[in-house]
Amino acid sequence: MLAKERNTTFKAEENPNIFRVENRDAVDFDEAAGTNNSAKKYYLTTAIPYMNGAPHAGHALEIVQADALARMQRFIGKEVVFQTGSDDHGMKNRNTAAKEGLEVREFIKKNAQLFLSLYKQLDISYTDFIHTSDEQKHYPGAQLMRKRLQDAGDIYKKSYTGLYCEGCEAMKLEKDLVDGHCPDHPGKQLQEIQEENYFFRLSKYKDQIKNLIESDEYRIEPEIRKNEILAFLEKAEDVSFSRQKNKMPWGIPVPGDDEHVMYVWCDALTNYITGQGFGRNDDWQKSWPADLHIVGKDILRFHAAFWPAMLLSAKLPLPKTLLAHGHLTLNGEKMSKSTGNVIDPSEVIEKYGRDAFVFNLLYDVSLNADGDFSVSRLENVYNSMLIGAWGNLVNRVISLCKKYGIEKGIAHSSIQKEWESLTQNQDFETFFETIEKKYLQNFDLQGYLQERYKYVQAANELITKEEPWKKYKDEATREQAIQTLEFLLYVVKNLSILSAPILTQGFDKMKNILGYEEMAQIDTSRDLDPELVGKALKTREFSVKLEPEILYQRIEN
Template identity: 40%
Template sequence: MREKAYVTTPIYYVNDVPHIGHAYTTIIADTMARYYRLKGYETFFLTGTDEHGQKIEEAAKIRNRTPQDYADEISGKFRSLWDEFEISYDKFIRTTDEEHKIGVQKAFKTMYDNGDIYKGHYEGHYCVSCETFFTDTQLIDENLCPDCGKETRIVKEESYFFRLSNYQEKLLQWYEDDEKCVLPKGKKSEVISFVKQGLRDLSITRTSFDWGVKLPPEINDPKHVMYVWLDALLNYITALGYGTDQKNMTYWPATVQLVGKDILRFHAIYWPAFLLSLGLPLPKHIAAHGWWTRNGEKMSKSKGNVVNPKEVADAYGLENFRYFMLREVPFGQDGDFSQKALIDRINSDLSNELGNLLNRIIGMSGKYSAFGISSKNVWHYHEKEITNVMEHLRQAENNLNDLQTNRFLEELWKALTIANQSITIYEPWVKMKNGENDFALATVAMVANILAKVAILLHPVMPKTTHKIAEALHFSINHDAYVTFIENNGLLEDFTIQKVPPLFPKVEAELLKAPEPTPAKEAKKEEVKDTAISIDQFFETKLKVGTIIEAVAVPKSKKLLQLQVDLGEEKPRQIIAGIKEYYKPEDLINTQITVVANLKPAKILGLLSEGMLLAAKDANGLTLIRPETPKDNGSSVG
């Protein structure tokens, strides 16, 4: 029986059109689904739209439209873009689907019958934008949402509650028992910290609006509709037939559930608690990625700098865009989109290292063997290179299974580097002149085999490009090829290479119009000290607690120390700090500090710095700002 894989994106809220963040999530999910299919897994890939809630009802009213009509339009835009991007989803779910509503009602009734849902009254601060209640202690300035900074409303209404508090210890046990249940590690630490503060029962119905799923008819309480997050999260099982035909429930539990970091709490706390109540297994991986900025600035409509993924794909090519998104940023961290960075990736990684390698193979085989390539002597002359390449490919797969897409691609490019360097080292043209024909032709064949193996694993990221490479090398990319060339480390059979046009023409200039400058940028740079800032501006700065695990002096610098800081992420951050006059490196090791964690990386004396330490300085010297008591690495400050 074939192993099964189930991959999900979050269902996207229909309050706006698709942006680069939606595209990023969906491209990662598509890559994982294609990878599982390549490995021979029976794979189900789900995406869709979340269409209920007060925010949608109010947005439709402003436009003099019905909520259904408004949801139909925005949902259609998401589906249209994913189809244009050739996203390989198996089902596009909408929470307005009748089968979904039936499944949600069944789940509610099951949890109710299990004693996990009870009726009561709720009064609290409600953020319409986030569809979430907050306690007085969570609010900013007594009334502002701690997540988005917008004003909350006092809501007092009858409500049904889910006994979330009953699942606190079970959730903590799950986090402890399953090392990779939440990825990356730093995000898991944040979730654990939140749960340890204590979970309160969750209000899961509303009476103040109508646009939502009604309670099950057996409960007979028609004035209530379900809380949008209960409704939305259950899509992952209703899409498989939960509550209706059940035919695809064999795909559960999910292999990978991808979410943005802003909705991790709902997926890593509420969602597993609901599943425990329903008696269903928990997901294998809930993986949270970061946000995207543009040229170092937060994207916003007012700034006019929101990246339209379709415009980028149309200008630079869809597969180039896919590669850039997955290569540019470590999974879990925030990324920055700039045309310069995209062009650099196309010209350097894709054109010079990948596309040019195929051109070199075609050119050499054309000169030396009438385009014929034979692997018969590859093991004899190049066992070391093939063995090294396979080590990189196995590590690449390990990285992809941990959702580390950038490190996955880095390992594939290390294999390409071996191929390109081998041509320089062994100089087949010299060996042909010296009569060492077998050696020269084996080198060409070895390089062709490396390219074939890389193309197979690159296929989930760039399916059309890798098909072109495979056609040139006279093989097909499918599960059989994965088994032959990756699992069994096989080599290409004798073939005649096919000439192809260059895969990645160089990009000489930016192809998209730059965002219109904001008035603030056009004005003179006159700064007013101590000017009040908005809560939105304050939340743009991410402060985190970290532990210094390495500290050394920067050579030839009187002020700088080179620090490695553990922020609870997959790997430590390097920070270059001007504190050498006040602290000895050895005194800093294993001490905690506060880091500005979302600064754009910069080079200082040629060294990459990925953050800044917080410190206070006066006439008596400089002191680092530290937590009063030890905190988990990655804990947020503010």
């Protein structure tokens, strides 16, 4: 599977009201469907955010987590399809566009560009970007999905009255409310709706879904979210599947009924397969079912109940795993555009750099729990860990080796024993070989970074203890100093490689700093030769062409 150079741009269509994002980092599978090696294939998706405003750090959290997992999978040799996109339809987007005095497509295009710009800043390695307003790429699959549900006898029409939350784009039951308001959008007034719509028979599939989740055939992580959705399924009711066009004209038309447009579920949720070709060709079969959906915990029921029910009705395979991550708070409160409690991630990245922002999110926030963001905490992590520990180690080792004319890294057996005592007898090769089982299967990026940081600390202990700058001055201990520095070059080389999926900008710098040819070929933004990383880590003697430079710059306030 070959990945082409990514250059995301808007492409003008003949109809000026239609726009599309083209991603030329497209995945080139074998032409025949089903020939992709399922053991190596890994397809993951993010939720698609509403385009009703600029992205905040809460949006950045999910795309950063997904990108790190995608890069880690490539790092261990998987062929990755990584899809994200934008949720363009619905009352919330239409009403916000009207408030800004913009035609809705222009409004969506403007905000989509803000998300794409942020993803570029974050060096996000997605392979596919899907817009739900793309009439060529998305509409055919969404309409085909609805036809399958209708053919299964699972779509029917009825009149109803209910409370609608524009923030969630969902109907709310009284039991879902807190003090009469949606708990996720307490500042928005609920709308009472009375109309005749199409409904989907969710209740028909609730027991089957419950069994699939309980058996982990459809795996829900973390456990608390699994228990939450099982409780919801006990009393799950049928769900509204359309809106009247005279009340919400901005949506995908319901085939055969000019008075209705599709409601969120058959539109937005179907993006996970329409982005891969469903409704247009058979290419979707090469990547589907998804190995992982990554979504926020606030949209758990849509992905853990509505979506699998739709797939069962349409006789399509279910995704393998759903990871419902926690929320990112700002100074202890949930980030939300509607409440104004947000921080612009672009400004943070511009000041501190991409790696500082990404590392802070992944090191501080478990994928299984909520986390809090603050600039002061980012500064502390950046200064103490990326600059003080890792950057300082690189600077000391590279500067000394350059000064003394050392041009090889060597894992000397005479120093290995001392190194093992500092690292509790775990070598780099073993660490690499356990990545999938120990960290990726449990989505423990935090644990991966913590373990790598222990190696950084061990290397700093070693250089401080051995003091090679002193020993080099004495003829009797000069060879010992050289061997220590050669060993530390080996350590820095391997720590650099292990940083590749997370600290992407720093890793690119390390390629130039070390001048080690094997390392220069590693690029986790695209699929890798499965032997490449392991071979580079296992190399115990290698030549370097050192070019010292500061890895991470300290920020002056």
